[in-house]
Amino acid sequence: MKNKYLPKFKKILLFGLNKENLGQEEVKKLGNLCKQKIFLEKDSPKLFGELNDTDCLLVNQGMTVDKKMINNAPNLKFIGILATGYNRIDTVYAKSKGIVVCNIPGYATESVAEFVFGLILEHLRNLEKAKQISDFGDFSGNGFNASEIKNKEFGVVGLGRIGSRVAEIALAFGARVSYWSRNRKKNIEKKGINYKPIDTLIKKSDFLSLHLSITKETVEILNKKRINLIKKGTIVVNVAPMELINLSGLINRLKKGDMTFIFDHPDEMEKKDVEKLSRNRNCIAYPPIGFITNEASAFKKEIFVSNISNFLEGRPSNKVS
Amino acid sequence: MKNKYLPKFKKILLFGLNKENLGQEEVKKLGNLCKQKIFLEKDSPKLFGELNDTDCLLVNQGMTVDKKMINNAPNLKFIGILATGYNRIDTVYAKSKGIVVCNIPGYATESVAEFVFGLILEHLRNLEKAKQISDFGDFSGNGFNASEIKNKEFGVVGLGRIGSRVAEIALAFGARVSYWSRNRKKNIEKKGINYKPIDTLIKKSDFLSLHLSITKETVEILNKKRINLIKKGTIVVNVAPMELINLSGLINRLKKGDMTFIFDHPDEMEKKDVEKLSRNRNCIAYPPIGFITNEASAFKKEIFVSNISNFLEGRPSNKVS
Numbered sequence: 142m143k144n145k146y147l148p149k150f151k152k153i154l155l156f157g158l159n160k161e162n163l164g165q166e167e168v169k170k171l172g173n174l175c176k177q178k179i180f181l182e183k184d185s186p187k188l189f190g191e192l193n194d195t196d197c198l199l200v201n202q203g204m205t206v207d208k209k210m211i212n213n214a215p216n217l218k219f220i221g222i223l224a225t226g227y228n229r230i231d232t233v234y235a236k237s238k239g240i241v242v243c244n245i246p247g248y249a250t251e252s253v254a255e256f257v258f259g260l261i262l263e264h265l266r267n268l269e270k271a272k273q274i275s276d277f278g279d280f281s282g283n284g285f286n287a288s289e290i291k292n293k294e295f296g297v298v299g300l301g302r303i304g305s306r307v308a309e310i311a312l313a314f315g316a317r318v319s320y321w322s323r324n325r326k327k328n329i330e331k332k333g334i335n336y337k338p339i340d341t342l343i344k345k346s347d348f349l350s351l352h353l354s355i356t357k358e359t360v361e362i363l364n365k366k367r368i369n370l371i372k373k374g375t376i377v378v379n380v381a382p383m384e385l386i387n388l389s390g391l392i393n394r395l396k397k398g399d400m401t402f403i404f405d406h407p408d409e410m411e412k413k414d415v416e417k418l419s420r421n422r423n424c425i426a427y428p429p430i431g432f433i434t435n436e437a438s439a440f441k442k443e444i445f446v447s448n449i450s451n452f453l454e455g456r457p458s459n460k461v462s
Numbered sequence: 463m464k465n466k467y468l469p470k471f472k473k474i475l476l477f478g479l480n481k482e483n484l485g486q487e488e489v490k491k492l493g494n495l496c497k498q499k500i501f502l503e504k505d506s507p508k509l510f511g512e513l514n515d516t517d518c519l520l521v522n523q524g525m526t527v528d529k530k531m532i533n534n535a536p537n538l539k540f541i542g543i544l545a546t547g548y549n550r551i552d553t554v555y556a557k558s559k560g561i562v563v564c565n566i567p568g569y570a571t572e573s574v575a576e577f578v579f580g581l582i583l584e585h586l587r588n589l590e591k592a593k594q595i596s597d598f599g600d601f602s603g604n605g606f607n608a609s610e611i612k613n614k615e616f617g618v619v620g621l622g623r624i625g626s627r628v629a630e631i632a633l634a635f636g637a638r639v640s641y642w643s644r645n646r647k648k649n650i651e652k653k654g655i656n657y658k659p660i661d662t663l664i665k666k667s668d669f670l671s672l673h674l675s676i677t678k679e680t681v682e683i684l685n686k687k688r689i690n691l692i693k694k695g696t697i698v699v700n701v702a703p704m705e706l707i708n709l710s711g712l713i714n715r716l717k718k719g720d721m722t723f724i725f726d727h728p729d730e731m732e733k734k735d736v737e738k739l740s741r742n743r744n745c746i747a748y749p750p751i752g753f754i755t756n757e758a759s760a761f762k763k764e765i766f767v768s769n770i771s772n773f774l775e776g777r778p779s780n781k782v783s
Contacts, residue, residue: 259583313634428603
């Protein structure tokens with residue numbers, strides 16, 4: 142009922158998005174928010190022609206929206222990204238043209254936080270091997286050993302949404318949890334999660350989980366010097382972008398065999414770099430499946446669509462420019 | 463210094479225990495608590511001869527101490543078990559002879575509770591498969607899906623030490639946690655963990671974790687009727703003895719393919735029963751590695767030795783008869 146009186150977009154252009162990755166129901170909802178909608182594949186030659194009368198551009202994760210595209214869309218008012226990261230969108234130029242850009246922050250907080258503990262516990266308890274030897278009928282448990290999260294020093298680098306949840310869950314496991322973040326978070330400190338300077342945090346932690354986004358300040362925040370501060374036996378988990386870490390420093394440290402590194406974004410790296418990392422048995426690569434729960438996926442689509450309707454209602458949500 | 467003035471045992475007989483499973487240091491400590499110590503293998507023919515002047519009998523997990531053994535140990539004052547369970551010790555007969563029996567409760571609480579979440583998250587996130595396809599260089603993440611613990615109904619059957627920790631950790635993951643236990647636990651209910659009658663709990667839970675010990679009342683507490691109450695899609699974890707569950711009922715339910723069963727005590731079952739279970743792809747067997755962390759193992763040995771010295775000091779700890 143409400144939508145009837147709402148302004149609508151003239152034309153929504155869905156770029157790199159289709160019914161499969163967006164979902165039948167969401168596509169239907171978008172239909173109520175515009176007079177016309179067009180789906181275009183990633184490298185479609187029709188792109189610039191279609192952009193001309195587009196007032197709403199929706200793009201999939203990893204898609205580029207540059208000056209040239211924006212210049213070819215004189216009627217554009219809104220860009221929506223089906224992702225948290227928007228570093229391939231020229232948001233500064235969009236802003237200069239009066240175009241609002243919205244992203245989807247925090248949709249996968251729980252998904253990623255739970256994943257971190259999956260990775261840690263899988264490694265601590267050697268679950269892959271345990272399942273495999275069970276499949277062969279060996280139920281002796283011989284040759285297994287393990288250690289606990291409880292009473293260990295658990296360090297969280299970056300206390301945003303995901304980092305905070307990781308810290309809280311680690312606390313419930315009985316770890317001694319500390320964090321470093323650009324800003325002190327007094328609320329979370331009240332729960333018994335202590336602030337430490339980054340070098341101290343890295344030096345003391347038995348578990349170290351990285352939860353920073355990429356900015357000028359955070360690129361290679363784990364530099365060579367800091368990588369060598371990591372304690373022997375520490376398990377480092379990085380479900381954030383690998384740009385946080387100096388790669389050659391990490392590879393050199395891994396060669397010593399005295400710590401473990403677990404990550405889930407080999408997909409965003411050069412193949413040769415992944416190979417250099419993976420040569421080390423103490424480096425465990427996962428596919429990028431941290432953020433993919435059904436719940437996260439549903440929530441993401443929900444926010445994506447509500448960003449659009451909120452903009453139409455004159456109160457844009459999740460604006461990044 | 464203190465030990466110098468303590469009474470000592472005349473002869474400690476270590477049955478099925480050796481320097482390897484007990485540890486060099488603990489064996490040394492035992493040396494300070496007795497005048498003589500003897501190690502005997504499980505099926506040693508020397509057993510009855512050696513029992514005659516034994517006043518302290520220490521046995522490994524799973525060893526039997528029956529009437530015949532007790533009758534052959536007229537000087538026996540103390541039986542110590544390197545385990546929690548003592549169902550193979552004739553504690554009633556031991557008591558009738560004035561023999562104190564001590565066990566080691568709760569040493570593996572954290573070890574087992576953490577393991578439960580390892581099993582759940584490994585399954586939810588398909589980590590075994592993820593590691594394997596990564597090893598083959600496939601970093602696409604295609605074909606993976608997952609669901610979260612958060613906001614799900616998490617049921618704990620049996621709220622002893624381990625059950626309580628599992629409930630607390632599930633709460634930190636953001637689950638709605640309920641329990642059934644023989645006795646209401648008001649303290650834990652204050653934390654937001656709700657009591658439910660057992661049938662309701664089984665009917666409502668998306669995750670169901672069993673944490674009961676075996677007694678007359680708990681044998682097959684998950685009977686055929688209750689097994690069929692389990693919701694579609696539920697993940698049942700049993701790191702407790704399999705005697706809690708009616709096996710043919712479980713096998714029939716698993717055949718339907720609409721729930722998942724994860725357990726870690728195939729070692730205590732008939733081989734043919736394990737095979738019947740394992741034929742179902744929705745049944746996941748692990749070796750018995752829930753209680754084996756280094757921390758649990760160290761704590762276990764510590765309590766084992768302190769039970770002995772406490773008895774000698776006239777204040778026995780962890781008496782079971």
